[in-house]
Amino acid sequence: MAPPPAALLLLLPPALAALLAGAAAATRAPPRSIAVVGAGIGGSAVAYFLQQHFGPQVQLDVYEAANVGGRLATVTVNKQQYESGGASIHSLNLHMQDFVKILGLKHRREVAGKSAIFSGEHFVLEETDWYLLNLFRLWWHYGISFLRLQMWVEEVMEKFMRIYKYQAYGYAFSSLEELLRSLGGEAFVNMTQRSVAESLLEVGVTQRFVDDVIAAVLRSSYGQSVLVPAFAGAMSLAGAQGSTWAVEGGNKLVCSGLLKLTKANVIPARVTGVSLHSSEGRALYQVHYEDDEGQGSGFYDMVVLTAPLHPSKSNFTFQNFEPPITDFPGAFQPSVTSVVHGYLNSSYFGFPDPKLFPFASILTTDTPDLFFNAMDNICPVNISSAFRRKQPQEAAVWRVLSQQPLDKQQLKTLFRSYYSVQVTEWQAYPHYDSAKSLPPIVLHDNLFYLSSVEWVASSMEMVAVAAKNVALLAYNRWYQDLEKIDQKDLMHKVKTEL
Template sequence: MARAARLLLAALAALLAAAAAAAEGGDAPPGRIAVVGAGIGGSAVAHFLQQHFGPRVQIDVYEKGVVGGRLATISVNKQHYESGTASFHSLSLHMQDFLKLLGLRPRRDVVGRSAIFGGEHLVLEETDWYLLNLFRLWWHYGISFLRLQMWVEEVMEKFMRIYKYQAHGFAFSGVEELLQSLGEAAFLNMTQRSVAEALLQVGVTQRFIDDVVSAVLRASDGQSAAMPAFAGAMSLAGAQGSLWAVEGGNKLVCSGLLKLSKAHVIHATVTSVALHSTEGRALYQVRHESDAGPGSDFYDIVVLAAPLPPDDSSGRFAFEGFAPPVEDVRGSFQPTVVSLVHGYLNSSYFGFPDPKLFPFASILTTDFPGFFCTLDNVCPVNVSASFRRKQPQEAAVWRVQSPAPLLRAQLKTLFRSYYSVQTAEWQAHPVYGSRRGFPRFALHDQLFYLNALEWAASSAEVMAVAAKNVALLAYNRWYQDLDKVDQKDLMHKVKTEL
């Protein structure tokens, strides 16, 4: 009875707040906002929502696991290592802004050489000399690497328009509208054709695609050059230029943003979102379950900031009371297993019988039927000035990325011996093509799906872009500033009017 009375009082308070906002002509800010998921998308949208609506709005962030989502670490011998997203690209402008805002520092880079393994031998080896690396690329693949770089730069130049749009407060209610505004028909067409098709058209050779492009995509997305060209271009951009990570762990960005937004983190599994009609605005009831039992709260705005795969572990998430029904936003995700292995590398598997002569800190693999995607000699999240990589004949911590958990025989293939193996399994990236079309950001009046953009491309920065878009979308719709939503020919407007 006591719980029922509390729920009734909460509903009454929310209804009174909605009525007050309607009476004031809609000028009052929302009273309560719910965000489902505390990964980079959820923490970033909590920050942006607080930034736009002001400090008085109450933001509850529901997280069934740990804060950080796919930004996570694992401890090995009292040192922490990245088990999720390992690094960010220099063009990740939102992530760079978060770093400065939170007073965090980029981690000291420890340089290491890379190679690509084709199943039987290394098909490409990096050296310590930049010009020699360029010569090897030209000798093996002609100017394919230059054509690839030009293609990626053209895509990124158009995608970077999103930061200017967002700086002026523009938002999009759907992924197609966003892509159309950035790249017109070109970006939408790129979601319908493969990376391989797009690159062959601009003169990149099939051999370069098989040897290099496939290895990069396999490392970043666990998929092949058959993936959509737009998603592939974004992943290939992440492999070029300088990369950086956060000193102390990338997940510090998430916890820092939640603290900055003064969000209330609720450790619970959200089981449903139900619509409760009012004369003024919509009101949403979020039902959840935690160790304390089932619960329920009412909100003016709800943001879903976590992927909803068909095999969602709760198995009970539902939208209730919506007419017409909310669109199905579920889709299949690519599982990725990250294994942190403390041991001695079996360098002879890669053609180096003497481990002292093995010069590489990172091994990528091509699309041969292999059991692992990447192998990296990783540094801890805290890199001191005196830190050095372990020599190849020494026991080191290696990060192995694979599509499935490594079997004992597979571990024995990669390592002469090992002390420990710790794993993390992620629903890391959408399986592109497993659903038709893109989900929309706006599922209802003030109900939003942040991860919709992940179905066009997937990365931490893409989630931050989606978070900013959803926060602006919620703000513009709340105050009925619809001139800032789904505007066409935005590039022309930004150039001539603003």
């Protein structure tokens, strides 16, 4: 069925014109093949969502140079696996919740442990076993700052949660700015351009609370200061406030499970670039890669890039595009995870008797002399019903987060002695600079950049939200359903559709 001429559609009643246009779009064949670059949570989630929308007949090739899971990774200590990458998932992360349910995975059993914030000389805030005492201590030290923080975060999260309803109705956004405007108007866009410290001080949070508590949370999550943009800060603080969980067996099982469910063809190769060609009047993309056998390439109707396109991360090239697709500004924040099996030096934290050390998690303030951002006594990814957390005087497995690898003297400062140290160096998060503009989602007709979302905020769920958006955007653009892209006043539209 040939599509009716545009002039004819103008003469028809609107309902009939829409019906004919929809029928014409429905006759278009789906993409024959789609390439996804990267098999972390972004790549595996977008492969799943693309198959949901385009159907199982589409060939899905997922390129991954390292391990499936990306920054969701584990290390082995004494035949037990421990998370070395993304460790926790918020209870409001609905896409991650759905993935676990679809894949038949389970939530890992929680093992309670207290937290404290360390200044380099003493603990500025200590958690107790008593909820009311914790509240009293917060009030005593910081007044009602913690309540103002909670109200601010809840307001942001309430608006952010609209994205799930929009996506359930098939709406997508062609830019990060449009996505943010649909959720919280210009206020959300502005939150990517001003710091979290500035935003919190504006709503009445004290400077002391920002310096002690907010700084500690952001050092633990992003390895950066209170100058990170307000939106990224709000997402991080929401994770610190609410209940969190993890996947039994390791969070990376979500990635491998989604790829297995979609029957995606995982290609162990490093993608070096994409070049543009044309076929039958439409764009065709050639993906160039290197593997153990040398160089190769493949042709695709659609490509989704989930690896960061920044000079510090890759030497990715784009060929034959006009206008040219150039490198993206910005850099990534070095982040080092050291998984140490050893005896904590509790004296460094003011507890000469290790038996009296009460904390399982230590966050730190932004103090120049502190060489680590956070550390926690971690549990294995498989926890039996008989599992108990190690006593403070026993050898335990600690995860230490820092910006640089720990030297021997620093390890000796934190641990009386240790059996093993396993170091993973990540460039896990953007180095947030509120002066930078947000990267694009659409690089060409059917060429999409999923990882641009990390410049708004970086977490498993933010990437999963972006994956759903890219899949919907790709589907709506492919079938020219423009009424589902960048629509204004979506809350009203969704209510009327109900």
